[in-house]
Amino acid sequence: MPSLLAATLAAVIATAPSLDAVPQTRLDPALRCRLGAYALPDGQYVTITGHGGHPRDLQFTLSSGVFGRLREEADGAYVGGPLRVVFGPCDGGGLRLTRSGRTVEGARLPLAETQTDFAGDGVTLHGKLVSPTGGRAKALAVWIDGSNNDPSTDDVVWQYELARRGVAVFVYDKRGTGASGGSLSADFHVRARDTAAAVAEARRLAPGVRRIGVIGASQGGWVAPLTATLAPLDFVIPAFAMAEGPIAQDRRIVENQLRAAGFGEDVLAEARSLTALTERIVRSNFQDGLEELDAFRATHAGRPWLAAIQPRSYTGILLTMSGAEARAGGPTAAQGLSFDYEPRPVIERIEARQLWLLGGADRQAPSEATQEILRQTQVRRSDLDVVVYPKADHGLIERVHTPDGTVSAHPGGLFDLVATWIEDRRLPAKGRFVVMPASD
Template structure:
């Protein structure tokens, strides 16, 4: 992707950079031309609370400090190497923006203890990642933001609401409803896409609501477990992303998730924020989310919202609905919507985050 004068200025600056900054090159055919954008890839660790997390920085070679994006995770893509994040490692450095991906705590090289469903812990991990980048002289400490999809779209704004170190936010497919509402919407569509009956859907919804009400303290544990026992042998149970039992509400990570209202977090964000949805998203209630955002829009002048035609939950246009909702494909998503790419790039450019 070329950026007119900015791209030529970046190309001209490469000759003055120290050779130590050059990215290792794989063998190329003899007719290859040098790429305009040169990218350094570095593994680096950082500390968040009592955890040491491991990540990789993808840094465009530049003559001056660049903006950076810290990637927060979707629920099904906890590793820095997930295909969901590959487009960021390609597009953003070409725009003169560094990308930092890391293994979510409890995954990959980031230890064995997870966050237990506590979004605040995950948000603080993203903040710690941003702070670790601020000390790098190749990165502009005033232009470090976050990008997150789905659950990451909850984590990124939460991080910005908790720290002045986050200068901007991109939230993709982020439901502006609580997790219990989102999962009933998602589970309903999973069953519909796979041809199950309205009776099956009603039974699923009743079981989910019983578990959620137990977490709220309005239904007894035995009653909720009985509802869950009634569906755990169903052939469609795999589409619900539920265990066959659940933890006590006092220690349950799910209780923490459903008690978190993402709209409250969004209203606390004062930095520029881009929220992107796919019009064909079967996982997130986009219409409800957009309606809630529209209702509070006067209170959030720095937030831009776009719904992208033909895109699904992962900003894909190439996957059919049944395939995109199949659990065996979780973690293999690859965004391919041109409108998504264009909106992301143009929004970043309009806020002075791309390279010169």
């Protein structure tokens, strides 16, 4: 992930400045030689990527899944959390990593990288193929980022984590970000056409690969199945995504926030009238229902439950705006988001095998209903697998306790599981619907 929380559907339509990277920002070119996976003693690794589109900040990911931001110090070292990292000369491909008073040397793995520009849906997109050591792979995954504005070719950790496990990865900066042209778009169909073009480019660069598929993160999890309707794919992996559409996502976020705040069914019933109103607003491209929202807000002013709705959803954001502000800024800020998209029929009919990776504690893409939809879908198709990480929030991120304190981490074994499923077509654990043991 490029940040502690992937950019959300709510952030897409916010009129305030986003917490995500400013579109078209990229890592300082002088730092790109630092990116990659480094072998450490005792069979451990550290992966270095960009962070949030920042030109000088980096991010580390350890073999345990623990990750964090690295900031540059005056002496050129990078420090973050428990780590201090000193990079050697670019042509040497090494680093020194200090943790808890112990310093070890790391050697950058010779993963093969190929930069490319290719034609998307009317725009020129920038991509990168990362192949295992030796440059050959049997399988390749095309990464589809979420609604964040980060430059994927710099920031996505999966490109190195899977490549060092034998799976090639093609990652591209979505339109309007990084080195890609065009303007930001949250139209899932436009994004699927761009991704189908990325699949074709990946095939061109890696003609010997026998199996190719896509991994869609967050909003990319809506785009991934759509891509399978446009390009022949062996597999589709939606990660921390939903088998429901954006309208249902908004409603479930609001209801979960109210339940977490201790409100009961009487309040939830009132909230459903609010989300029905905001649904009408977004379906009309922010033209209808805005006066009614102003009236609703005035009528319910001071109600504690209204204040409990946080701006993680478009309903939460609309509550912070006047009707006039929403009408003026909403259509542009929404970037053409496919509010009316319903993913279930697509999930049920595509031919590619599927692996769904879900967080049981996901606050941005609540997974309870998605889990049920996928269980029902499994009755009709035998090539759909589900893995749930019970304590993982959005981004498949857990808060874990370590000797260095409480830190953010991806679930242990996540990348091993995905690589094994891609290459061997099986899950390490028995069953097609697997709830992984919670991390300590």
